[in-house]
Amino acid sequence: xxxxxxxxxxxxxxxxxxxxxxxxxxxxxxxxxxxxxxxxxxxxxxxxxxxxxxxxxxxxxxxxxxxxxxxxxxxxxxxxxxxxxxxxxxxxxxxxxxxxxxxxxxxxxxxxxxxxxxxxxxxx
Numbered sequence: 001x002x003x004x005x006x007x008x009x010x011x012x013x014x015x016x017x018x019x020x021x022x023x024x025x026x027x028x029x030x031x032x033x034x035x036x037x038x039x040x041x042x043x044x045x046x047x048x049x050x051x052x053x054x055x056x057x058x059x060x061x062x063x064x065x066x067x068x069x070x071x072x073x074x075x076x077x078x079x080x081x082x083x084x085x086x087x088x089x090x091x092x093x094x095x096x097x098x099x100x101x102x103x104x105x106x107x108x109x110x111x112x113x114x115x116x117x118x119x120x121x122x123x124x
Contacts, residue, residue, distance in 0.1 A: 006030050008071075034070060042068045042119075045108075049116030063101070065117045071105040 002014040011018040052063040064074045102109045110117035
């Protein structure tokens with residue numbers, strides 16, 4: 001039997017939805033873990049920001065974070081950096097800063113600042 005996972009508020013095992021059961025220790029532990037992770041993302045978003053995970057694909061940058069609500073947000077950024085640095089961090093920071101990302105699930109908005117997603121207050 002595969003590992004129990006939580007996706008979009010539903011329990012899943014081996015690609016099959018598992019109905020919630022009152023008192024199920026495995027489901028309770030998974031929910032508590034998800035709550036701790038959401039709390040940490042909220043602390044990060046209100047502080048230094050949630051660190052973006054970047055990859056370069058076809059001269060575009062794809063920035064991805066997990067929103068406070070748990071939804072994975074992905075955003076493509078055009079590769080328009082013509083600076084002197086070959087450092088990936090310099091390139092992605094220049095290409096992505098001052099952009100915003102919005103969660104389609106809860107509506108929270110994040111501004112990209114120095115390669116991190118910072119929660120824009122007034123929308124949380």
